[in-house]
Amino acid sequence: MARTPVTVMVTGATTGLGRALAGRLLRDTPHRLVLTARASSLPRFAEAGIAESERVALVPLDVTRPAQRRAAVAAAEARFGAVDVLVNNAGVAYRSVLEHVSERDFLDQMDVNYVGPVELARLVLPKMRARRQGRIINVSSVGGMMAMPTMAIYSASKFALEGATESLYYEVRPWGIHVSLIQPGFVHSESFEHTRLTASSERSADDVDDAYHAHYEHMSPFIARLMRVARATPDSIARRIVRTIHRRRPPLRVPVTIDAWLFGYLRRFLPRSFYHWLLYRSLPGVRRWGETPALPAAAPPLAPPSPPTRPPHRTPLAVDTRSLPRP
Numbered sequence: 001m002a003r004t005p006v007t008v009m010v011t012g013a014t015t016g017l018g019r020a021l022a023g024r025l026l027r028d029t030p031h032r033l034v035l036t037a038r039a040s041s042l043p044r045f046a047e048a049g050i051a052e053s054e055r056v057a058l059v060p061l062d063v064t065r066p067a068q069r070r071a072a073v074a075a076a077e078a079r080f081g082a083v084d085v086l087v088n089n090a091g092v093a094y095r096s097v098l099e100h101v102s103e104r105d106f107l108d109q110m111d112v113n114y115v116g117p118v119e120l121a122r123l124v125l126p127k128m129r130a131r132r133q134g135r136i137i138n139v140s141s142v143g144g145m146m147a148m149p150t151m152a153i154y155s156a157s158k159f160a161l162e163g164a165t166e167s168l169y170y171e172v173r174p175w176g177i178h179v180s181l182i183q184p185g186f187v188h189s190e191s192f193e194h195t196r197l198t199a200s201s202e203r204s205a206d207d208v209d210d211a212y213h214a215h216y217e218h219m220s221p222f223i224a225r226l227m228r229v230a231r232a233t234p235d236s237i238a239r240r241i242v243r244t245i246h247r248r249r250p251p252l253r254v255p256v257t258i259d260a261w262l263f264g265y266l267r268r269f270l271p272r273s274f275y276h277w278l279l280y281r282s283l284p285g286v287r288r289w290g291e292t293p294a295l296p297a298a299a300p301p302l303a304p305p306s307p308p309t310r311p312p313h314r315t316p317l318a319v320d321t322r323s324l325p326r327p
Ligand SMILES: NC(=O)c1ccc[n+]([C@@H]2O[C@H](COP(=O)([O-])OP(=O)(O)OC[C@H]3O[C@@H](n4cnc5c(N)ncnc54)[C@H](OP(=O)(O)O)[C@@H]3O)[C@@H](O)[C@H]2O)c1
Pocket: 011, 012, 013, 014, 015, 016, 017, 018, 037, 038, 040, 041, 061, 062, 063, 064, 088, 089, 090, 091, 092, 093, 112, 139, 140, 141, 142, 183, 184, 185, 186, 187, 188, 189, 190, 191, 192, 194, 227
């Protein structure tokens, strides 16, 4: 895409990667910007020195709210004519083993990281098709190509985003619309502090007797440490996104940190079973996982089994195969 001014819409633009991208776009490009944030976060734009101007629109948007999604895209189109580039950046991460996730947590995670971005894409696509141009850039994660323990629903949301984006990549190519996935791995940023816990994962992380306590005890500081020593920063990722916006033929997947690049290769070239074995053996403190009793200490004793009311069913596996005719 030429560096002539186009309209770029960035979601979740008041913190972290979104804010860094807003800064880069303002500083280094002539583009018109539609920067969105949840209504409660809008004042943070002023704190970051970003204000409404001829080329900047600040728009309230909770990506999980259908009416706000429609209003935000309508506001962008009313102000600048159309959205040329949509950057779906807003995202949240829940830290929880799968057993500690409620249906509500799961749906919230999917709403922000998957449903919101896909629905926003659906809203801007008709105009992009009509004008036979446009870019959709979805911020995924290394968690969208590999899943780590305690990050199950985060990975599920990013895997879903990757799947939908990959389909879209083929679907809208005939209209000259380019679709990309940005894949950051560990980034030196404060976003770890925004990680959400579920009610059960929070309880377990505090309770040394909980069956999953060791998972959190080892994984949380491990991830925090990797983020602290990471060389990538929100600004270095923002630079890669700007470069992706300006590429004539942007690739579908853009790994933007060393670990994302490395894991991409490991997953592609190592035999799957060896890859999973290696990853499992490398998990911090994994030998101590599962040492705590599987049931809470205060659980009532198990009731004695009630006598069977009919003879136990023999499963096919229990059949004595020696009696079967040989082929
Ligand atoms: N940092 C990393 O290490 C890393 C690694 C891989 C992928 N990523 C991905 O990069 C993207 C940006 O993450 P980040 O590191 O910059 O995280 P961050 O600092 O926590 O920022 C996330 C942004 O998303 C916004 N957001 C959350 N829920 C929202 C909702 N319902 N509607 C609208 N906006 C919402 C937040 O707004 P509020 O301020 O209003 O909450 C915030 O502006 C995410 O998609 C994330 O998954 C980050």
